[in-house]
Each structure stands twice: as structure tokens, then as C-alpha cells.
Amino acid sequence: MGYTISQVAKKFDLTAHTIRYYDKEGLLPFVDRSKTGNREFSDDDLDWxxxxxxxxxxxxxxxxIKQYIEWCLLGDETLEIRRQMFIDHRKEVLRQMEDLKENLKMIDHKLKCYDKSCNISPNTKQLHSL
Amino acid sequence: MGYTISQVAKKFDLTAHTIRYYDKEGLLPFVDRSKTGNREFSDDDLDWxxxxxxxxxxxxxxxxIKQYIEWCLLGDETLEIRRQMFIDHRKEVLRQMEDLKENLKMIDHKLKCYDKSCNISPNTKQLHSL
DNA sequence: ATAAACCTTAGAGTCTACTCTAAGTCAAGT
DNA sequence: ACTTGACTTAGAGTAGACTCTAAGGTTTAT
Incomplete structure (x- = not known):
């Protein structure tokens, strides 16, 4: 049967506008159309x-992302370059996680100062960390 | 003595343009000027x-961020609201970390598939995770 | 004294990622 | 038959965060 654009939008917390924008940008070349020209998303499409x-x-x-999709369409020839992309991107994500961890330290420090200034006891403090 | 705008830019990996933009947007109301009108950043300013x-x-x-700076300028009256801002922002950062963790799982899964497709042995795989 | 290397401002331009509008098609319900 | 509510397109508009330009001032070295 397939899903309509608004069903997919809801599923991924996007808008139909955004999905059409992604399609226009070349991120969804695999999506089929119904006889009347409407996009029909398959379960495989949802995975993409x-x-x-x-x-x-x-x-x-x-x-x-578009580059990646294009590589996928080219087939096995691009397997190695796609793998390398994921290796690089993984590193980038780990970097982001490290950055967040560092920044969280600073926020926790600031929060400790504010708890002191506001005369919040450690007990009361536990309430808002839940 | 104080630091010039380009010294501060270098220190924080920003451009002087960006720092002036932040100033224009009201993020740096505390920065002093020299007699000739140049910004002079103190160590306290660097902390900000x-x-x-x-x-x-x-x-x-x-x-x-501008809102926060304005609250700071208003003094103790805004301590509680500033503390609440940090509590909320902390939650938001934790959410971001969770999201990254989830997305990393998917990237790792994809990578495993690519390692299989590219006939990469687990041993070779360790090389690029370093 | 004049060039180099800083700094200043106002304001225009750019980039990314949407977000929306207008005009139109199609299928289903009353 | 006609309204409602999906969907379609091309293309314009917006928001956020820069990024750059032009025109000019000041300090330092030759």
C-alpha cells in the first residue's frame, strides 16, 4: 500500500514541506509515485x-547526505568510500559527544554556584535533577 | 593591560567579525574600550x-544568551530565574547527549554492515576506531 | 611622511535549512 | 454537483548566524 507524505511526516516529526524539500534536494530519489502523482513511501523508504x-x-x-545517497545509487563501486564516510562521521559524532560532556561540566559548575546563591540545599536540588 | 579583539578571537577560535557581531547583539555589554575606542578585554571578560x-x-x-546576560546585569533579583534557565538548559544538553548516543548506535550498525560488505576483518576494523 | 598592521562603524551579502504561498489536481463524502 | 481535504508544483520568503565590504582612525617601523 505505502504511506502518504503526511503519514511519513508525522512518523519522523517532520513537516510534509520539509520532506518535499529533502526530495527536491535529491535526498529521496527512490520514492515512488501513485498513478495520480502522489509520493508513495514504502517500508524500505522509511528506513532510508x-x-x-x-x-x-x-x-x-x-x-x-545527498552525496551519500548518490554513492548508494552507484552500487558496489562506492562501497569503500561510503564506509570511509561513516568512519569519519563516527569520529565527528564522538567529538560532539566529548564537546557536550565538557560543556555539561561548565553548566553543572554554574548550577552549583546558583544553588549556593539561591540557598538551595542538596536535598532540594535533587528534586529538579529528576 | 587587556586583550585585543583578535587575541580573543584566536583564543576562542572565533573571528573578530563574530565577536563584534556578538557585541552588536548585546552579548558583550561589559567589554571596556581604550582611549582610542578599541575593545579591551579583561580576564573576567574572557570568562564571560x-x-x-x-x-x-x-x-x-x-x-x-542575550536574555541571560541582561538578567545578570539586573543583579540578585534575577538569581532564581537564571538558575532555572541553567536547570532547563542542562536538561536540554542531556537530551542532546541521549540523542547522539542513539544516533551513534545506528552509525555503528551501518559501519558494521559496510565492514562486512568491504570484507574488513575485525582486526583491521580496530585500526580505524583508534 | 608614509606604509603596514592593527582597530573602528554601518550596513550589505551569504549560507543553510527550512517554511510558506499560490495555483492547481484528484478522490471521497453529502 | 460540489465541497472538503488530501496531494502536487514552482518559487518566494524567513530566521539565524555569521561574513564581508567600504571607509576611515591610530600606532609603529622605516
């Missing part, structure tokens, strides 16, 4: 979109 | 900028 969202949410720019 | 970068790098929009 899931991966696209993963890459997007880890900071990969749309044109690089 | 460090915090601003921390908030910016954890996804806080500039106008919210």
Missing part, C-alpha cells in the same frame, strides 16, 4: 529516511 | 565569553 534523519541530526549537511 | 561559547555550543540561540 530514518538514516537521513540520523545523519541530519548528527550535524551532517544536506549536500553531504 | 567562555560561558557564552559554552551556551552557544550547546545550541542556545543568541537571543536567549
Amino acid at each position: 529516511i530514518k538514516l537521513i534523519c540520523c545523519l541530519k541530526n548528527t550535524g551532517m549537511p544536506i549536500r553531504q | 565569553i567562555k560561558l557564552i561559547c559554552c551556551l552557544k555550543n550547546t545550541g542556545m540561540p543568541i537571543r536567549q
Whole structure:
């Protein structure tokens, strides 16, 4: 049967506008159309979109995601370069996690200062960390 | 003595343009000027900028950072609201870390598939995870 | 004294990623 | 038959965060 654009939008917390934008940018060349020209998303398509969202949410720019999709369409010839892309991107994500950890330290430090200034006891403090 | 704008830029891996932009947006109302009108950054100013970068790098929009700076200028009256801001932002950072962790899982899974497709042995694989 | 290397401002331009609008097609319900 | 509510397109507009330009001031070295 397949899913409509608004069903997919809801599933991935996107808008139909955004999905059409991704399609226009070349991120969804695999999506089929119904006789009336409407996009019809298969379960496989949902997997692609899931991966696209993963890459997007880890900071990969749309044109690089497009590059990846293009490599996928080219077949086995591009397996090694795609693998390398994931190796590099993995490193980048680990870097982001490290950065967040560092920044969290500073926020926790600031919060400790504010708890002191506001005369919040450690006990009360536990309430808002839940 | 104090630091010049380009010294501060280098220190925080920003450009002088960006620092002036932050100033124009109201993020640096505390920075003094020399007799000739140049910005002169103190060590205290560097601490402020460090915090601003921390908030910016954890996804806080500039106008919210500006709001925070304004609250700071108002004094103790705003202590509680500033503390609440940090509590909320901390939650947001934890959420980002969770999201990254989830996305990393998917990237690792993809990578495993690519290692298989490229006939990479687990031993060889260890090389690129270093 | 004049060039180099800083700094200043206002304001224009750019990039990314949407976000929306207008005009239109199609299928289903009353 | 006609309204409602999906969907379609091309293309314009927006938001955020820079990024750069032009025109000019000051300090330092030759």
C-alpha cells in the first residue's frame, strides 16, 4: 500500500514541506509515485529516511547526505568510500559527544554556584535533577 | 593591560567579525574600550565569553544568551530565574547527549554492515576506531 | 611622511535549512 | 454537483548566524 507524505511526516516529526524539500534536494530519489502523482513511501523508504534523519541530526549537511545517497545509487563501486564516510562521521559524532560532556561540566559548575546563591540545599536540588 | 579583539578571537577560535557581531547583539555589554575606542578585554571578560561559547555550543540561540546576560546585569533579583534557565538548559544538553548516543548506535550498525560488505576483518576494523 | 598592521562603524551579502504561498489536481463524502 | 481535504508544483520568503565590504582612525617601523 505505502504511506502518504503526511503519514511519513508525522512518523519522523517532520513537516510534509520539509520532506518535499529533502526530495527536491535529491535526498529521496527512490520514492515512488501513485498513478495520480502522489509520493508513495514504502517500508524500505522509511528506513532510508530514518538514516537521513540520523545523519541530519548528527550535524551532517544536506549536500553531504545527498552525496551519500548518490554513492548508494552507484552500487558496489562506492562501497569503500561510503564506509570511509561513516568512519569519519563516527569520529565527528564522538567529538560532539566529548564537546557536550565538557560543556555539561561548565553548566553543572554554574548550577552549583546558583544553588549556593539561591540557598538551595542538596536535598532540594535533587528534586529538579529528576 | 587587556586583550585585543583578535587575541580573543584566536583564543576562542572565533573571528573578530563574530565577536563584534556578538557585541552588536548585546552579548558583550561589559567589554571596556581604550582611549582610542578599541575593545579591551579583561580576564573576567574572557570568562564571560567562555560561558557564552559554552551556551552557544550547546545550541542556545543568541537571543536567549542575550536574555541571560541582561538578567545578570539586573543583579540578585534575577538569581532564581537564571538558575532555572541553567536547570532547563542542562536538561536540554542531556537530551542532546541521549540523542547522539542513539544516533551513534545506528552509525555503528551501518559501519558494521559496510565492514562486512568491504570484507574488513575485525582486526583491521580496530585500526580505524583508534 | 608614509606604509603596514592593527582597530573602528554601518550596513550589505551569504549560507543553510527550512517554511510558506499560490495555483492547481484528484478522490471521497453529502 | 460540489465541497472538503488530501496531494502536487514552482518559487518566494524567513530566521539565524555569521561574513564581508567600504571607509576611515591610530600606532609603529622605516
